[in-house]
Amino acid sequence: MSAAVPLVDTTIPALARVERTGQALLLAVLLRATMASAGVLVAALAMLAAFDVALGLPILIRLLALPLALVAAVAVGLRGWRDGRGARSREQVALWIEERVPALRYALATLADARLQRSAATLELERIVGEVSWTHAVRRAAAGALLAPGALLILSAAVLAALPGASVVRVMRPRPGDVLDAALPLRGRRSVLAPLVATVTPPAYTGRNAVTIEEPVSVAGIAGSEVAFEGRGSASRVRAQLGTDTILARTDGTRWQVRLRMPARALALRLADGTVERLVTIEPYPDSAPVVTLRTPARDSVFRNATGTIPLAADASDDLGLAETRFEYIISSGEMESFTFRTGALQPRVLHGERRAELEASLVLGALSLSPGDVIHIRAVAGDANTVTGPGRGASETRTIRIARRGEYDSVAVEALPSILGDTAALSQRMLIMLAEALERRRPHLARDTVVGASRDIAVDQARLRRRVADIVFMRVGGESSGEESEGDNDANRPTTPEQVLAAAESAASRNLGVPLDFAADESPVIAVNRPLLDAYNAMWEAGRWLEIGEPDDALPHMRAALAAIQRARQAERIYLRGRPPTQVVDLRDARLKGDRALAAASLRFPTAALGAERARLMARLAAAAGLARAAPADASDSLLLVRLDALGLYPAFAGAVGRAAATLRRGADATADILRARDALLGAPRHAGTLPDWGAAP
Amino acid sequence: MSAFVFATAQYESGDWDSAPLVPSNIIDTIARYTSIDTAPAGAIVPLGSPELFRYPFVYLTGHLPVRFSDAERANARRWVERGGFLFVDDHNHDVDGQFHKTVTEEFARTFGSMTRLPASHPLYCAFFTFEEGPPTTSHELNGWGDNLVHRYLDAVLVGGKIGVLYSNKDYSSEWNYHPQNKRFFAIDNTKFAVNLVVHALTR
Numbered sequence: 097m098s099a100a101v102p103l104v105d106t107t108i109p110a111l112a113r114v115e116r117t118g119q120a121l122l123l124a125v126l127l128r129a130t131m132a133s134a135g136v137l138v139a140a141l142a143m144l145a146a147f148d149v150a151l152g153l154p155i156l157i158r159l160l161a162l163p164l165a166l167v168a169a170v171a172v173g174l175r176g177w178r179d180g181r182g183a184r185s186r187e188q189v190a191l192w193i194e195e196r197v198p199a200l201r202y203a204l205a206t207l208a209d210a211r212l213q214r215s216a217a218t219l220e221l222e223r224i225v226g227e228v229s230w231t232h233a234v235r236r237a238a239a240g241a242l243l244a245p246g247a248l249l250i251l252s253a254a255v256l257a258a259l260p261g262a263s264v265v266r267v268m269r270p271r272p273g274d275v276l277d278a279a280l281p282l283r284g285r286r287s288v289l290a291p292l293v294a295t296v297t298p299p300a301y302t303g304r305n306a307v308t309i310e311e312p313v314s315v316a317g318i319a320g321s322e323v324a325f326e327g328r329g330s331a332s333r334v335r336a337q338l339g340t341d342t343i344l345a346r347t348d349g350t351r352w353q354v355r356l357r358m359p360a361r362a363l364a365l366r367l368a369d370g371t372v373e374r375l376v377t378i379e380p381y382p383d384s385a386p387v388v389t390l391r392t393p394a395r396d397s398v399f400r401n402a403t404g405t406i407p408l409a410a411d412a413s414d415d416l417g418l419a420e421t422r423f424e425y426i427i428s429s430g431e432m433e434s435f436t437f438r439t440g441a442l443q444p445r446v447l448h449g450e451r452r453a454e455l456e457a458s459l460v461l462g463a464l465s466l467s468p469g470d471v472i473h474i475r476a477v478a479g480d481a482n483t484v485t486g487p488g489r490g491a492s493e494t495r496t497i498r499i500a501r502r503g504e505y506d507s508v509a510v511e512a513l514p515s516i517l518g519d520t521a522a523l524s525q526r527m528l529i530m531l532a533e534a535l536e537r538r539r540p541h542l543a544r545d546t547v548v549g550a551s552r553d554i555a556v557d558q559a560r561l562r563r564r565v566a567d568i569v570f571m572r573v574g575g576e577s578s579g580e581e582s583e584g585d586n587d588a589n590r591p592t593t594p595e596q597v598l599a600a601a602e603s604a605a606s607r608n609l610g611v612p613l614d615f616a617a618d619e620s621p622v623i624a625v626n627r628p629l630l631d632a633y634n635a636m637w638e639a640g641r642w643l644e645i646g647e648p649d650d651a652l653p654h655m656r657a658a659l660a661a662i663q664r665a666r667q668a669e670r671i672y673l674r675g676r677p678p679t680q681v682v683d684l685r686d687a688r689l690k691g692d693r694a695l696a697a698a699s700l701r702f703p704t705a706a707l708g709a710e711r712a713r714l715m716a717r718l719a720a721a722a723g724l725a726r727a728a729p730a731d732a733s734d735s736l737l738l739v740r741l742d743a744l745g746l747y748p749a750f751a752g753a754v755g756r757a758a759a760t761l762r763r764g765a766d767a768t769a770d771i772l773r774a775r776d777a778l779l780g781a782p783r784h785a786g787t788l789p790d791w792g793a794a795p
Numbered sequence: 796m797s798a799f800v801f802a803t804a805q806y807e808s809g810d811w812d813s814a815p816l817v818p819s820n821i822i823d824t825i826a827r828y829t830s831i832d833t834a835p836a837g838a839i840v841p842l843g844s845p846e847l848f849r850y851p852f853v854y855l856t857g858h859l860p861v862r863f864s865d866a867e868r869a870n871a872r873r874w875v876e877r878g879g880f881l882f883v884d885d886h887n888h889d890v891d892g893q894f895h896k897t898v899t900e901e902f903a904r905t906f907g908s909m910t911r912l913p914a915s916h917p918l919y920c921a922f923f924t925f926e927e928g929p930p931t932t933s934h935e936l937n938g939w940g941d942n943l944v945h946r947y948l949d950a951v952l953v954g955g956k957i958g959v960l961y962s963n964k965d966y967s968s969e970w971n972y973h974p975q976n977k978r979f980f981a982i983d984n985t986k987f988a989v990n991l992v993v994h995a996l997t998r
Contacts, residue, residue: 426860426893435858437893473860473897491900494862496808527937680819681836682974684826691827691983697924710954746954 110207110225111186117234118189124238125180128245133173135248140165142255144267149259149279155310158270176245196233200225272308276328276351287372288329288352294376296358297322301481302383302416303449313737313759314377315365320484321358323378325367326351333370338378339363360485362744364737375734377741377755386414386478386490388421393474396496402466408442410455410476410492417449419481423457424491426473427464449481461497472497525636525659528558532648532655539648548646555643558655562636565629565662632661714743715778718754722771725761733761743778750777799825799996801837802850804881806867809859809894812839813886814967817854823974824985825992828922843867847874852995856886856967860897868905875906875951875958880995885963895963902951906959909949918948918957921994923986929962930987932969956998960991 144161147153153161182188190208194200203224206212256264262277275291296317297306309315315323327334331352334345338356345354354367358380367374392409412421422444429436443457455476464472476492535550542550635658642651721735736758743751757770801818805811818837825833840846840853843866847853863871875881883902887894902909912918914928928946935944951959970985977983 426897428859428893435887471859473862475862491904493865494808494860494897496862531937679836680816680973682819682822682826684822684833684835687823687826687974689827689830691824693828695924696828696922696989697920 110204110222113225114186114190114193114204114208117193117230118183118186120234120238121183121189121192122180124241125177125183128180128241129173129176131242131245131249132176133169135245135252136172137165137169138249138252138256140168141264141267142252142259145256145259145263148263148266152275152278153267155270155272155274158267162268162270193230193233196237197228197230199228200230272310273326275310276326287369288327288333289367289369289372289374291327292367292374292376293326295324295326297324299482299484301483304416311762312376313733313762314379314740314755316379316381317358319358319360319380319382321380323356323358325354325365325376328352329369335368337366337368362741364741373734375737377737379744383480383482383484383486383488384415385486385488386412386418386480388412388476388478388490388492390474390476390492390495393495393497396498398498398500399461400500402461402464402470402499404461406459406461406474406497408455408457408459408474408476411452412455412476412478412490413452414478414480414488414490415451417451417481418447418453419449419479419487420447421445421453421455421476421478423455423459424475424477425459427466427470428473429467429470453478459497461499466499468499469501470499525561525632525655525662528554528561529652529655529659531557532643532652535648536652544646547648551643551646551648551651554648554651555640558636558640558643558651562633562640565633565636568629629661629665632658632665635661710746711778714739714747714750715775718771718774718778725767725771729761729764729767732767733758736761747778750774753777798832798834799852799992800834800850801825801992802840802847802853803837804842804847804853804855805839806842806855806857806861807864808862809857811855811857813858814856814884814971816971816973817856817967820970820972820974820977820985821854821988821992823977824983824988827977827983828986828989829993831992831996841867843870845870847871847879848877851878852880852882852992855881855883857894857898858887860893861901862897863901863905868901872905875953878953878956880957880998881959882991882995883959883961884965884967885961886965886967887963892963899961902959902961906951909951909959909961911947912950912957912960914947917998918960918990918994921990921997923990925987925990929964930984932964932966932984934965934968957994 140161144153144158144165148158182192187205187208190204194202194205201224203221207218207221207225212218260279263279266274266277273293273295276293278291290311292311294309294312294315295306296309296315298304298318299320302318304318307317312325317323325336326348328351331345331347334352334354336343336345336354338359343354343356345352347353354365356365356378359378360380362377362379365376365378367376388410389412390408390410392407408423410421410423412418423442425440425442427438427440429438442459443455445453445455447453455478459472459474461472466472473494473496475494478490480486480488480490482488531554532551535547535554539547635654639651639654639658642648642654717735717739721732721739724732724735736754740751740754740758743754753770753774753776757767757774760767760770801822803811803818822833822835822837825831838850840850842855843864847870871879871881883898885892885895885898899909912928914926919925919928929948931944945962945964948964949961950957951961966987970988977985
């Protein structure tokens with residue numbers, strides 16, 4: 097042999113046979129691993145289904161069991177595949193054959209050795225191998241390897257097929273609510289109320305999926321949700337009462353069903369089947385209104401001029417989804433009793449359920465026709481898509497932008513005076529105008545005498561107001577109050593006509609021109625006669641004349657002129673430091689019990705309960721329910737649920753702990769720890785600290 | 796036992812002092828009909844101040860849009876939860892009353908939703924009996940404001956008791972006169988204020 101040629105090619109017939117045998121063995125290994133894996137999985141399912149038939153496995157166990165069975169099956173399969181990894185090696189296959197066919201006398205193993213060099217001896221080895229067949233040995237070995245996993249698979253499948261289909265489905269596809277599909281537990285059933293399943297379907301606008309609860313103790317859902325309770329058996333046995341309302345149970349195939357809409361407040365649903373009763377609390381929670389935060393402008397501002405642009409920016413968010421956003425503004429103009437308002441919106445946007453949104457816009461002051469003294473109230477607003485109890489609207493903090501009044505910067509923090517001090521029982525000029533306008537509108541439908549009578553009534557009020565104006569004018573001119581028509585005043589020098597009043601005022605004004613009149617220490621100095629008020633006085637007089645003869649239409653221009661003059665007078669001089677309105681002290685001794693009490697019939701008043709009384713009541717009920725826990729756990733659970741119902745709004749932490757205690761009792765477990773936690777939640781964190789101040793009392 | 800002090804709420808926005816004569820008028824009325832020990836002058840209390848907790852009854856009014864600051868909102872909420880009685884009256888005469896719109900929104904945000912008080916509520920018979928609910932004001936009868944006669948008052952109930960009482964009947968205009976001028980009225984139009992105070996102190 098001159099050159100060493102390794103025997104690795106499959107042109108040699110013996111090695112080609114080994115190669116084919118290896119492939120066959122590989123296929124057998126794969127089949128065995130797959131069958132073992134499937135057998136383990138099916139056996140596990142069959143075992144779980146059998147347990148479910150016998151015990152009614154909880155969903156948690158079923159949810160965990162299936163993945164565990166899958167893991168075990170995969171592990172067994174991998175293990176089988178790993179054990180057969182020798183079938184991929186020619187030398188291993190040759191040895192495996194040599195082991196089962198002694199007639200080969202290691203000729204095959206020698207031929208399959210990669211280190212063997214071609215020589216004359218190899219021909220002899222090929223001859224020996226060519227005379228021996230190992231097909232039968234391979235078949236027998238493969239059949240033996242597949243027998244055990246195949247038997248396991250077939251047996252498990254047979255058991256699975258023999259079990260109730262519903263139980264198999266419960267094991268293979270566990271889902272909340274499938275307790276109704278379970279085969280009867282061995283311990284049997286006493287009532288159609290067990291098992292019980294509740295399904296809460298939120299309103300469509302929320303886009304949320306329905307939630308199913310097995311054996312519910314309390315059912316929470318967004319207001320407006322549909323709640324369906326379902327159990328096995330005939331509806332004729334079921335009585336359902338929500339609060340004080342009775343709900344009819346319906347039969348659906350082999351099941352009964354009670355449907356209701358989530359009420360506006362928490363209520364107890366009482367389900368009864370003969371003497372067996374179940375209590376479930378129905379607890380709605382509201383769809384929260386959007387939360388809106390105004391980022392810009394960050395603070396209130398005062399502008400000297402109504403020019404420029406204000407950037408607006410805000411953030412909005414909602415628990416379910418936003419439907420619209422916009423900026424809103426209100427412009428208030430005027431002062432004292434006379435205000436006008438304009439409203440508008442900026443950058444309105446329609447959204448499609450986004451949880452968050454950013455709002456941006458610009459407020460152009462020049463386009464708003466603002467006047468000095470106007471105030472712009474700006475805020476961002478967002479609405480949600482709640483079509484059941486809403487829509488919920490959220491608004492940000494409001495910022496105000498004020499346009500400064502003329503001369504405002506001459507002094508610090510001055511504002512217009514509020515209502516005129518003194519007797520404001522007289523109708524204001526604005527009200528008289530409205531009365532006159534109303535009379536004028538009704539005039540075509542009224543008799544002349546009626547019109548004249550009503551007009552004269554207005555004239556009386558107009559005269560009363562005129563006299564008050566005159567009082568103010570005279571006080572300013574003469575330094576004391578002296579109405580033009582005061583009772584018992586017979587001063588011959590008193591002016592009695594508008595002309596005389598005006599003349600007196602002019603005289604006084606010219607006499608004091610440029611010289612401040614006397615004023616008290618805490619009053620603003622008066623440096624001129626209030627000419628607009630004299631104009632008002634004069635116009636009132638003219639209006640009164642027309643009203644006296646029953647011509648409100650002719651009186652109105654004068655009345656309006658009087659109002660305009662009064663407004664000018666107000667703007668001209670009334671200022672006061674904001675936040676310091678005058679203190680009025682009442683002479684209590686003079687007033688005490690001077691009123692006519694004949695019609696007083698005070699109802700009997702009882703001392704009100706202390707704020708902690710509700711807590712004490714709940715504590716007592718908790719203790720009573722705890723006392724029942726050992727002897728009658730179902731009754732104790734129901735009692736706790738009723739306690740929870742009453743505590744939901746006042747003490748949410750306590751209500752939560754009580755709910756857990758009720759659920760624990762319903763499961764038949766020891767609820768001592770939960771009841772103790774509930775007690776701590778109620779007594780550990782008092783909601784109302786301290787005592788009420790000494791506020792006085794009714795007689 | 797300290798005397799009852801009629802307090803007016805001062806809030807940062809709007810014109811909280813639009814009815815300056817109401818406090819003295821109500822104080823006079825309380826003295827005129829009851830023996831409640833009353834301070835002769837009212838007090839002004841910032842809504843966001845801890846001083847609020849010294850007063851069982853607080854009156855709030857105004858013409859302009861109302862917005863509470865965070866401090867005012869939190870303080871007022873705490874005060875109402877602890878038993879305070881906030882009487883709010885819409886002093887706005889204009890048809891499109893911005894006070895009403897804004898203050899009701901603020902209340903919804905601060906205290907929760909309001910409920911309508913029935914005419915049978917104990918408030919209406921706490922001292923004088925008002926069988927038809929809240930007495931009508933001349934402003935309503937004259938058609939001022941929103942041109943409606945409001946038959947009911949709204950309230951925020953805390954534990955079944957009135958925490959916030961809201962009126963848009965404009966009692967602030969109706970009662971905004973010097974107490975000495977009561978003698979000119981055939982019927983004292985402030986009697987309902989006695990019920991407000993008595994109910995607030997004894998509910």
